[in-house]
Amino acid sequence: MSTRLEALPYRHVLTLPAEPSAVRMARETAEQALVEWGIGLSHPTVDPALLILAELVTNSVRHAAVFSPQVTVIYAAGPDCLALAVHDRHPYQPSLYGSATGTGTGGLAIVMELTLTLGGTAVVRADADGGGKSIWITLPL
Numbered sequence: 001m002s003t004r005l006e007a008l009p010y011r012h013v014l015t016l017p018a019e020p021s022a023v024r025m026a027r028e029t030a031e032q033a034l035v036e037w038g039i040g041l042s043h044p045t046v047d048p049a050l051l052i053l054a055e056l057v058t059n060s061v062r063h064a065a066v067f068s069p070q071v072t073v074i075y076a077a078g079p080d081c082l083a084l085a086v087h088d089r090h091p092y093q094p095s096l097y098g099s100a101t102g103t104g105t106g107g108l109a110i111v112m113e114l115t116l117t118l119g120g121t122a123v124v125r126a127d128a129d130g131g132g133k134s135i136w137i138t139l140p141l
Helices: 023-036 046-064 096-100 107-119
Strands: 011-019 072-080 082-086 122-124 131-141
Touching: 023 046, 023 072, 023 082, 046 072, 046 107, 046 122, 046 131, 072 122, 082 107, 096 122, 107 122, 107 131
Parallel strands: none
Antiparallel strands: 011 072, 072 082, 082 131, 122 131
């Protein structure tokens, strides 16, 4: 997918406490944003995207809360693309594509299976100081 994330016309940023309720809030906010942006909740990409989002936020809450009291979720969309990112301040950067080849289990394996099945991409971007990361998922609409 060649869409530049900076060029996507719709964007929303949400920062939440790194606690279990963040998963529900991130999902509800995503649903509201998608509707506002004219992307119907019945679009075939939406349910998998919401599951991907829930898995990524859950991972941040479970594994990064000690280092990162907050989780930031970024939603972006354009006419042919939906992007989402989950950021925390834990320095560990998981291997996403290892998760897709059968060497991973659990949430990231689900994230990668759904992302690749939908023809999307995934990338881990480290913070400039190396003290955190964002996992970006881009899906075609």
